[in-house]
Amino acid sequence: MTMNPPTEPDGRLTAFGNQLIEVHLWLREELARxxxxxxxxxxxxxxxxAHCLTFCSAVTKHHSGEDEGAFPALAEQFPELRPVLDELxxxxxxxxxxxxxxxELLGDLEADPERVRADLDGLAALLESHFVYExxxxxxxxxxxxxxxxxxxxPAFLSRGQMG
Structure with a gap:
């Protein structure tokens, strides 16, 4: 699916970094849900x-797009960012x-809800720290x-999938 890049009210393209923030906000909202x-x-x-698989698929698509497209482009034009990109x-x-x-835990119909919550809370903390740093x-x-x-x-890392 081809998605037109976001534009400002005057028709200019929204800068890639601003688009990244929008995607992160969307992922944060989906994780909160x-x-x-x-x-x-x-x-x-x-x-x-099912909800977890959909969310995880969106995060995987976003991160794969960064790893395969954004990070190499950034490393080429801004070599001083390579250590940051490696950390990300x-x-x-x-x-x-x-x-x-x-x-896997959610695939077990007898999964301990407390463990599911703990894993999800850990994921939320890691993603928030990652998004802020990035x-x-x-x-x-x-x-x-x-x-x-x-x-x-x-590019894939700047698109939002359909969830909900």
Whole structure:
């Protein structure tokens, strides 16, 4: 699916860094919804698992897009960011491990709701820390990034999937 990049009211393209913040806000909202579901309805593991799989898929798509597209482009144009990009890529692997564990846990119809909540709370804390660090360290570079191919269609890490 091709998505037109967001534009400002005057028709200018929204800077890539600003788009990243928008995607992070959306992911934060979706995670909050998932956490609310887990706390309010632990007796519905199948529905929670489906919601978790959808959320985890969105995060995986976002992080894969960063690892495969954004980070190499940033490293090429801003080599001084390589240590930051390496650290963020390590975070991505850690997030993927936690999401995999959470999905397995939710696949067990007898899963302990407290353990599910604890894993989800851990994921939320890690993602929030990751998003804040990434935004603080990369927004300026993303806003200055010259990536003409991204202007025709938003790259994967800047798109929001359909959830809900």
């Amino acid at each position: 998932l956490r609310e579901d887990v706390y309010a309805h632990p007796e519905r593991p199948r529905e929670l698992r 890529a390590r975070d991505h692997r850690q997030v993927a491990d936690i999401m995999r564990e959470l999905q 935004e603080r360290r990369l927004i300026s570079a993303l806003n200055a990034l010259d990536a003409p191919g991204w202007r025709a269609a938003a």
